[in-house]
Amino acid sequence: MNLPGEFSVGPEFRETLRTGARRAHETGEVDAASLDALRRSGLLGMMVSTDHGGWGWDAAAANTVIEGIAADNPSIAIMLYLHCAVVVRIEKFGTEEQKKNWLPRVARRGQLVASAWSEPGSSADKRSLSTKAQRDATGAWQIKGGKTFSTSVTVADFFIVLVQLPTTHETAHAAEPTYGGSDQALFLVDADASGVHVPPTPLDMSGMRGSGTGMVQFQDVTVADRDMLCSGSATTEAIQLPHQLGLTLGAVSVGLAQAARDTALGHARNRGLLEDERFQRQLALTEVAVRSARAAVSELTAGPAHDRVLRAYCAKVSTSTTSQTVCGTVRGFLGSSGYLHAHEINRISQDADAVMHMGPPTHLCLDLIATRLSSSRPSAA
Ligand SMILES: Cc1cc2nc3c(=O)[nH]c(=O)nc-3n(C[C@H](O)[C@H](O)[C@H](O)COP(=O)(O)OP(=O)(O)OC[C@H]3O[C@@H](n4cnc5c(N)ncnc54)[C@H](O)[C@@H]3O)c2cc1C
Incomplete structure (x- = not known):
């Protein structure tokens, strides 16, 4: 490296x-x-x-x-x-x-910090949240609500919490898809603050089972004004900041695709298949896929900044799809030995599937890409 x-x-x-x-x-x-x-x-x-x-x-x-x-x-x-x-x-x-x-x-x-944004019943775009923050008589904030699918929540030392603020002005959600809604804020909250409850057992997910992804309840948690990180339009900017910088979950998908490819190589070595032409072709296919996915991630930071957010959504979709495809190719190559529960490829495949569901999930990325494309179209003169 x-x-x-x-x-x-x-x-x-x-x-x-x-x-x-x-x-x-x-x-x-x-x-x-x-x-x-x-x-x-x-x-x-x-x-x-x-x-x-x-x-x-x-x-x-x-x-x-x-x-x-x-x-x-x-x-x-x-x-x-x-x-x-x-x-x-x-x-x-x-x-x-x-x-x-x-x-x-x-x-x-x-x-370690965890992001507590998603809620049971709220959609991936986080436009409608039921977790609310209200000011109390002392000027501090009271946070009330429940979050789910928060990675690291069972072991985190503090959280960044996405909440709905009382509406301060006439706001309506934009008709087009956005990531985040109006009048939202991000707060930094200690895991051991009074009123924060984290069930010790993570969600029983199919993949990413070692990520401590679980739930957290905020029962009238008092948070000082100084721990509000941002509010209003700054919250929308903060939500997309990693994409703006080129920091991407696509990197996880590339690592997963690489792991699947290495699993196929190990299998071929053990079975004396390294010289087999059919294996070599399959390996070449996975090599192309892994390298293309890695290039999509590298290009995010190496390429221009002006359309980086659009490229980040594209890279999230393409790399997560690629890692799933590579896992499928490798599973086909492994045959029934790869179908045994304990085989590494099953864990890798389930972990690869998880990235597709992580924010922004594929369907939301596609909506956000479509919105950006239509708003950048030259207007008909
Ligand atoms: C492993 C893992 C880790 C996660 N970590 C975190 C975390 O740390 N913090 C956090 O806050 N959240 C986290 N999440 C939650 C994640 O960010 C998602 O936002 C959340 O799961 C909701 O997404 P969803 O796709 O299920 O929701 P929905 O938007 O309700 O979509 C559900 C399904 O409906 C369909 N659908 C909905 N809208 C459309 C559309 N416009 N077009 C086509 N189909 C549509 C799709 O099939 C979609 O899969 C994590 C999730 C996973 C799986």
């Missing part, structure tokens, strides 16, 4: 993640050794600025690390991706006081 600084994903770290991925897929819990290795690696602070104790890495470097981790332990990779997506939001939208309070906790103490 060509990364800034001295960091390298060493063999011991990789082995911890690999073993942990297998264990977590069986137990459905976050693997303690993998999480501990992640916290100790310093990677949670990789996108924190050096002023606040981090490494100051950009999205290109972060994508590279996230891809590498995803090849070994995709659950840990999505935890790291979502964590970094919060870090960049604090860096961009936080006040100096907020940065001083939250970022050194991440960079120096290895604290």
